[in-house]
Amino acid sequence: MHRVNLAENIYYVGFNDRKTHLFENIWPIPKGVSYNSYLIVDEKIALIDTVERSYIDDYLDQIEVLTEGRPVDYLIINHMEPDHSGALKAVISKYPNITLVGNKKTFEMAQNFYQVTQQNIEVYDDSELSLGKTNLQFTTIPMVHWPETMVTFESTNKILFTGDACGSYGTLDGGIFDDELDYTQYDEEIVRYFSNIVGKYCAHTQRALKKIAKYEIKMIAATHGMIWRSHIDFILDKYEKLSTYQTEPGAVIVYGSMYGNTAKMAEIIARQLAVRGIKNIRVYDSSKTHPSFIISDIFKYKALILGSAAYNNAMFPTVETLLTTIKHMGIKDHLLGIFGSFSWNGGGVKNLEKFAEEIKWEVVGQPLEEKGAMKPDHFSRYVDLANAIADKILA
Known part of the structure; x- marks a missing residue:
C-alpha cells in the first residue's frame, strides 16, 4: 500500500466509493465520493474518524500496517454520521481498550446508533489531548451539519481535521492533496456538497468559520474530498461566500x-x-x-x-x-x-x-x-x- 503522509507521523487512511449512486440515499454522486480517516502515531496512537462500513476489512488492515501492530489508544469522533462512524464497532472490537474522544452529544449518538459503552473522554471548546509530541485541540462547530460536529487541530503541523466542513463530492483519482491534482475541477462538486449537505445551516457555518479563525492553519483535512495544503484560502473563501449567500x-x-x-x-x-x-x-x-x-x-x-x-x-x-x-x-x-x-x-x-x-x-x-x-x-x-x-x- 502507498503510505500517504500529512506529516511525519500522521497518515491518510481513506477509500474511494465509485459504486454508490445516492449519497445519504438521496443525493446523486455520479463522480463518487471519498471517505477519509486519519491516523496519528506517537507515544499514544489516535484515529480521527473512521470510514463507511463497506471498507472495514481493508481499513483495519491498513491501520495494522501503519501502527506496526501497536494498539490504537484513542478514537476521536469529529462527526457521528454513519458514513464516518461506520467502522466504529469494528475498531472497538479490534482495540477493546480504546478510548473514545468526543463531546456530550457525540456519546449520546454513539449509544443510540451502536449501543457502545466504551470508556470515553468528553471534550469541550479548547480542550486538549496530548499524544506525546503531538498535541490536539478541540472546537465544537454544531450543525455543520449535525449537532455533535467538532473539529480537531493538531498544533505541531497546524493541521485542522474538519469532519464534513470543507468537504466535497468526487473521488480522489490518484491525487490526495490539492496540489497533486487540478483542484478547480472539483469546484462544482464542492458547491454541490455544500449546498446539499451544509447549505441549510449557513448561519452555523458562519459561526464555525469565526471559531476556527483562532487557528494558524497550514492544512485542512476533511472527511470527504481532497486534503488542502496549498490552496487553503480557496476553500475557506468558498465557504465564506456560500454561507453568506454571495452570488x-x-x-x-x-x-x-x-x-x-x-x-x-x-x-x-x-x-x-x-x-x-x-x-x-x-x-x-x-x-x-x-x-x-x-x-x-x-x-x-x-x-x-x-x-x-x-x-x-x-x-x-x-x-x-x-x-x-x-x-x-x-x-x-x-x-x-x-x-x-x-x-x-x-x-x-x-x-x-x-x-x-x-x-x-x-x-x-x-x-x-x-x-x-x-x-x-x-x-x-x-x-x-x-x-x-x-x-x-x-x-
Whole structure:
C-alpha cells in the first residue's frame, strides 16, 4: 500500500466509493465520493474518524500496517454520521481498550446508533489531548451539519481535521492533496456538497468559520474530498461566500412542462438574457434534472426564474418538489421571476406566487401566464421579463 503522509507521523487512511449512486440515499454522486480517516502515531496512537462500513476489512488492515501492530489508544469522533462512524464497532472490537474522544452529544449518538459503552473522554471548546509530541485541540462547530460536529487541530503541523466542513463530492483519482491534482475541477462538486449537505445551516457555518479563525492553519483535512495544503484560502473563501449567500451574476431557469408550451417560454427568456450579456445561464427541465444539481446553481447565481404548467390545479409536481427543497434550505437574497401556463384552470403560476410570498425574495416584473400555448403577440412579454431581470443582475 502507498503510505500517504500529512506529516511525519500522521497518515491518510481513506477509500474511494465509485459504486454508490445516492449519497445519504438521496443525493446523486455520479463522480463518487471519498471517505477519509486519519491516523496519528506517537507515544499514544489516535484515529480521527473512521470510514463507511463497506471498507472495514481493508481499513483495519491498513491501520495494522501503519501502527506496526501497536494498539490504537484513542478514537476521536469529529462527526457521528454513519458514513464516518461506520467502522466504529469494528475498531472497538479490534482495540477493546480504546478510548473514545468526543463531546456530550457525540456519546449520546454513539449509544443510540451502536449501543457502545466504551470508556470515553468528553471534550469541550479548547480542550486538549496530548499524544506525546503531538498535541490536539478541540472546537465544537454544531450543525455543520449535525449537532455533535467538532473539529480537531493538531498544533505541531497546524493541521485542522474538519469532519464534513470543507468537504466535497468526487473521488480522489490518484491525487490526495490539492496540489497533486487540478483542484478547480472539483469546484462544482464542492458547491454541490455544500449546498446539499451544509447549505441549510449557513448561519452555523458562519459561526464555525469565526471559531476556527483562532487557528494558524497550514492544512485542512476533511472527511470527504481532497486534503488542502496549498490552496487553503480557496476553500475557506468558498465557504465564506456560500454561507453568506454571495452570488455570481447569472440566472437559473427551471420549468415544469408537459407538452412543451412552458418550455418554449423558458427558451425565450434564456436567449434574451444572453442577448443582454448575461454569461452564466442555466436552464433546467425539472422532470429531468435532480434537485441537487439545481440547488447548487441556485446557490451560485443571483436570479431564479421559475416556470410551471398547471397540474391538477397545482404546480407541476417536480417544480413543487424543488421549491419544497429550496424553502427547507432557507436560501436567501435572490431575484425571482415567474411564468407558466394552464389549459382550463390555473394552479402553476398561482402557487409560484405563494412561494414568492413565503420565500421573501425580490420578485422582478409581473408573473406571466398563458392559457394554452404562448400567443405570438405575447413574445415581447417574455423578452421584457428577461430584460428586467438582466437589468437587476447587471446593476
